[in-house]
Amino acid sequence: MAAKTPKKQARGAQESEQRKLGENAEQKSPAKDRLVGLGTQLTAQLAKGQQPTIEIPVRSLSNVEFNEDTQKLGIGEKTSERQFFNVAHAKKFLQTIEVAAIAKTQLLDSGKHASLRDVFYMAKRTIPGTKTNVVDDQRESDKALEDLELITGFSREQLHINANKMGSVAGRVVIEDSGDTIDWSRLGSGGWSIPSNVEEITFRKVDAKYVIYMEKQAVWERLHEDRFWQKQNCIIVTSQGQTTRGIRRLLQRLSVEHKLPIYVLTDNDPWGIYIYSVIKYGSISLAHMSEGLAISGVKFLGVTCDDVEDYKLERHYITLTDQDIARLKQMQEYEWFKDNPAWQRQFKMMLKAKAKVEIQSLSARGITFISDTYLPEKIKKAEYIE
Amino acid sequence: MAAKTPKKQARGAQESEQRKLGENAEQKSPAKDRLVGLGTQLTAQLAKGQQPTIEIPVRSLSNVEFNEDTQKLGIGEKTSERQFFNVAHAKKFLQTIEVAAIAKTQLLDSGKHASLRDVFYMAKRTIPGTKTNVVDDQRESDKALEDLELITGFSREQLHINANKMGSVAGRVVIEDSGDTIDWSRLGSGGWSIPSNVEEITFRKVDAKYVIYMEKQAVWERLHEDRFWQKQNCIIVTSQGQTTRGIRRLLQRLSVEHKLPIYVLTDNDPWGIYIYSVIKYGSISLAHMSEGLAISGVKFLGVTCDDVEDYKLERHYITLTDQDIARLKQMQEYEWFKDNPAWQRQFKMMLKAKAKVEIQSLSARGITFISDTYLPEKIKKAEYIE
Numbered sequence: 001m002a003a004k005t006p007k008k009q010a011r012g013a014q015e016s017e018q019r020k021l022g023e024n025a026e027q028k029s030p031a032k033d034r035l036v037g038l039g040t041q042l043t044a045q046l047a048k049g050q051q052p053t054i055e056i057p058v059r060s061l062s063n064v065e066f067n068e069d070t071q072k073l074g075i076g077e078k079t080s081e082r083q084f085f086n087v088a089h090a091k092k093f094l095q096t097i098e099v100a101a102i103a104k105t106q107l108l109d110s111g112k113h114a115s116l117r118d119v120f121y122m123a124k125r126t127i128p129g130t131k132t133n134v135v136d137d138q139r140e141s142d143k144a145l146e147d148l149e150l151i152t153g154f155s156r157e158q159l160h161i162n163a164n165k166m167g168s169v170a171g172r173v174v175i176e177d178s179g180d181t182i183d184w185s186r187l188g189s190g191g192w193s194i195p196s197n198v199e200e201i202t203f204r205k206v207d208a209k210y211v212i213y214m215e216k217q218a219v220w221e222r223l224h225e226d227r228f229w230q231k232q233n234c235i236i237v238t239s240q241g242q243t244t245r246g247i248r249r250l251l252q253r254l255s256v257e258h259k260l261p262i263y264v265l266t267d268n269d270p271w272g273i274y275i276y277s278v279i280k281y282g283s284i285s286l287a288h289m290s291e292g293l294a295i296s297g298v299k300f301l302g303v304t305c306d307d308v309e310d311y312k313l314e315r316h317y318i319t320l321t322d323q324d325i326a327r328l329k330q331m332q333e334y335e336w337f338k339d340n341p342a343w344q345r346q347f348k349m350m351l352k353a354k355a356k357v358e359i360q361s362l363s364a365r366g367i368t369f370i371s372d373t374y375l376p377e378k379i380k381k382a383e384y385i386e
Numbered sequence: 387m388a389a390k391t392p393k394k395q396a397r398g399a400q401e402s403e404q405r406k407l408g409e410n411a412e413q414k415s416p417a418k419d420r421l422v423g424l425g426t427q428l429t430a431q432l433a434k435g436q437q438p439t440i441e442i443p444v445r446s447l448s449n450v451e452f453n454e455d456t457q458k459l460g461i462g463e464k465t466s467e468r469q470f471f472n473v474a475h476a477k478k479f480l481q482t483i484e485v486a487a488i489a490k491t492q493l494l495d496s497g498k499h500a501s502l503r504d505v506f507y508m509a510k511r512t513i514p515g516t517k518t519n520v521v522d523d524q525r526e527s528d529k530a531l532e533d534l535e536l537i538t539g540f541s542r543e544q545l546h547i548n549a550n551k552m553g554s555v556a557g558r559v560v561i562e563d564s565g566d567t568i569d570w571s572r573l574g575s576g577g578w579s580i581p582s583n584v585e586e587i588t589f590r591k592v593d594a595k596y597v598i599y600m601e602k603q604a605v606w607e608r609l610h611e612d613r614f615w616q617k618q619n620c621i622i623v624t625s626q627g628q629t630t631r632g633i634r635r636l637l638q639r640l641s642v643e644h645k646l647p648i649y650v651l652t653d654n655d656p657w658g659i660y661i662y663s664v665i666k667y668g669s670i671s672l673a674h675m676s677e678g679l680a681i682s683g684v685k686f687l688g689v690t691c692d693d694v695e696d697y698k699l700e701r702h703y704i705t706l707t708d709q710d711i712a713r714l715k716q717m718q719e720y721e722w723f724k725d726n727p728a729w730q731r732q733f734k735m736m737l738k739a740k741a742k743v744e745i746q747s748l749s750a751r752g753i754t755f756i757s758d759t760y761l762p763e764k765i766k767k768a769e770y771i772e
Binding site: 113114115117122124125164168169176178179182187189192193197201 | 492493496498499500501503504505507508510511548550551552553554555561562563564565566567568572573574575576577578579580581582583586587603604606607608611612626702744746747748749750752753754
C-alpha cells in the first residue's frame with residue numbers, strides 16, 4: 001500500500017505478507033504477533049510487581065489534526081496512560097484486553113472474522129463472582145476496538161473484525177479471493193458484491209484507466225447496463241449512501257497498488273461533498289485510521305454547481321434545508337477546504353442558489369445521457385474538482 | 387394487478403416467454419404489446435368521439451383483501467374509472483399515460499432499464515403552453531406506475547423500471563445473466579451482488595436443497611465464511627433490513643421454478659416477523675403485486691421465542707419499546723396470523739417476556755455456533771414456524 005511515513009510502510013509490509021499467506025493467515029499473522037506482544041508486555045509488568053499500563057494516543061476532537069503534509073486527518077501527539085489499578089480506568093482497561101483476547105483467540109487463531117455486533121455479544125459476559133458485564137452496550141466494545149487499533153497499529157479488518165458489507169463493483173479486473181478467481185467483467189447485471197473486508201483479496205489483472213465511485217446503486221446500474229466500464233475502460237464501484245470501510249480500502253488499494261485515479265460521483269448537495277471529503281481526507285470519528293483509509297488525489301467529478309449551469313439542470317433544483325445550509329457553512333471552514341479556492345467557489349455557488357440537484361436529474365435529458373454524454377465529456381475535459 | 391388464478395398463469399407464461407427471448411426482449415415483449423394495446427384502445431376511443439377512459443382496480447386499504455385460498459394479500463373487486471375529460475382525473479390520467487409512454491418508448495424499445503427516480507425526472511417535463519409539470523413529486527410518478535401495474539398486469543420490473551438494488555447470494559447455482567455465466571459458488575468472500583431486477587436471469591444449474599434468506603448482511607458473511615451453503619447444500623441470500631423486490635422475486639423464482647423450500651432467518655423482534663410476513667403474504671402497500679411477489683410455503687426458521695429458552699439467550703434480552711408492543715398487537719390481529727396458533731403463541735411469549743433478542747446474540751456461544759449448531763439443529767428437527 002502506501003508511501004511517505006515509516007508507520008505507513010510498516011503497514012504496507014504487514015499487509016502484503018498477510019495476503020501472501022492467504023489461507024494460512026490464521027497460523028501466522030503480524031496482527032496476532034502484535035496482540036501476543038501486548039499480552040506479554042502486560043504480564044511482564046505484573047510479574048515485576050508493576051501496574052499493568054497501556055499508553056494510548058488521545059482520540060478526542062482536541063487531538064484530531066489535519067496533517068498538511070499527508071493531506072489527511074490524523075491523531076496528534078497527545079497520549080494518555082490507561083492503568084489497571086485505577087478506578088477510573090479499570091473497566092476500559094478490561095474491555096480493551098477483552099476485545100484483544102477475542103481478536104486473538106476466537107478470530108485470528110481460527111482464521112475467522114466477526115462483525116462489530118458479534119464482538120459485542122462475545123464480550124458481553126459476566127465477570128466471574130460479580131453481577132457486572134464486561135460490556136453492556138455495543139458503544140463500549142466499539143470504543144475498545146478503536147483503542148486497540150491505535151495501540152496495535154492494525155485496523156479492525158486486520159484484527160478480523162469487519163464493518164458493514166455493502167456495494168457492487170464491475171470492470172476489467174480479475175481478483176483472487178478465498179481460493180476463487182473472480183472476473184469483475186463477467187458477473188451479469190449484478191456485479192461482484194463487495195465484502196466488508198478486502199484485506200485478503202489479490203489483484204491478478206487490472207485493465208482499467210480509472211475508477212468511478214458513485215454514491216447511488218441506481219446510478220451504478222445505469223452505467224453498468226450501458227457497459228460504461230467496458231467502453232471507457234474503467235472500474236465502477238458503488239455502495240449506497242455513506243461509503244463503507246471495505247469500499248474505502250478497496251478504492252485505496254486500487255489507487256496505491258495500481259496507480260488508478262479515483263473519481264467520486266455524487267449528488268450536488270452537502271452530503272455528496274462530505275462523501276468525497278471522507279474518502280479523500282478521512283473522517284473525524286475515524287481520524288486515527290485515516291492513514292489506512294484516506295486516499296490523496298481523489299477527484300470530485302460531479303455533480304458540480306458548474307454542471308448545473310452547463311447541463312441546464314436548474315429546473316430540477318431542490319431547495320436547501322436549514323440543515324443543508326448549516327452543513328455547507330461548517331464544511332467551508334474545514335481546514336482542508338478553507339484555503340481551496342475551487343471548493344470555496346462551489347460552496348458559495350450552492351449557498352447563493354440555495355438549492356441542490358440530484359445526479360438522476362440528468363435522466364431528464366434521456367436515459368443514457370449520463371453514460372453517453374455527461375461522464376465522457378467531463379472526463380475528456382478533465383472537469384473535476386480537487 | 388390481477389385476479390386469482392387465470393391471470394397468474396398468464397403471468398407465468400409471459401415471464402418464461404420473456405426470458406426465452408433473452409437479449410431480444412427489447413424487440414418484442416408482451417409488456418410492450420400490452421402498452422401498445424392500451425394506447426390503441428385510448429386512440430380508438432378518441433377516434434369514435436368517446437371520452438378516453440381507463441378502468442383501474444381501487445388500491446385503497448378498503449379494497450385490500452387477504453385471499454384465504456391463495457394465502458396472499460390482494461386487491462378486491464372494486465374498480466374505478468379514470469376519465470380524461472374530468473377535472474378530478476385529468477392530471478392522474480396524463481401521469482399514467484406519461485409513465486406508460488416512458489416505459490414503452492424510452493425503456494422497452496431500447497431494452498434499457500431505469501430506476502423509479504429516473505422515471506420521475508423523465509416525467510417531470512412542463513406541459514407545452516402551460517407552467518404545469520406533468521409530475522412535481524416522485525410520489526406522483528410512483529403512484530402512476532403502480533396504477534400501470536394494475537392496468538397492464540405487468541410488474542414494474544417487466545416494464546423495465548427497477549426498485550432498489552441490494553443484497554448478496556451464494557450457493558451451488560449457475561445462472562446466465564446479460565450474456566455471462568455466473569457460478570454463485572465461486573465468488574470469493576463477496577458473493578454475487580443481486581440486481582434490482584431478476585426477471586431476465588436464467589437458472590442453468592440449481593444444486594441445493596433449500597434457501598435461507600436472512601435479514602442481516604453480517605449473518606450472511608458469518609455463514610458464508612463457514613461455507614455453510616456448501617456443507618448444508620443450500621443457498622444463502624441476504625439484503626439488509628427490508629427485503630427488496632428483486633430479492634423477493636429471486637426467492638419466488640427459486641421456490642416456484644425449482645421447488646426449493648425458503649426459510650427466513652431474522653432477529654426475534656416485531657420487525658423480523660414482519661419481514662417474514664411480507665415475503666410470505668405480501669405487503670399492504672404493494673397488495674396489488676402480491677401474486678407476483680408473495681411466496682406461499684415460506685417458513686420462519688428463527689430466532690423464535692422458543693429458541694431464546696432452548697439456547698439460553700435470555701441474558702441478551704432487549705426490552706421491547708412501546709412501538710414494538712403496538713406493532714406486535716397489530717400483527718396479532720392480521721387476518722393471516724389471527725387464526726394461526728403457532729404465531730399467536732409466539733406473539734404472546736414475546737409480549738410476556740416484554741423483550742426481543744438479536745440473532746447475533748448467538749455469537750456469545752462462539753463465533754461459529756450459528757453455523758455448526760443452531761441452524762443444523764433447527765433444520766434437522768424441522769423447528770420452524772409456518
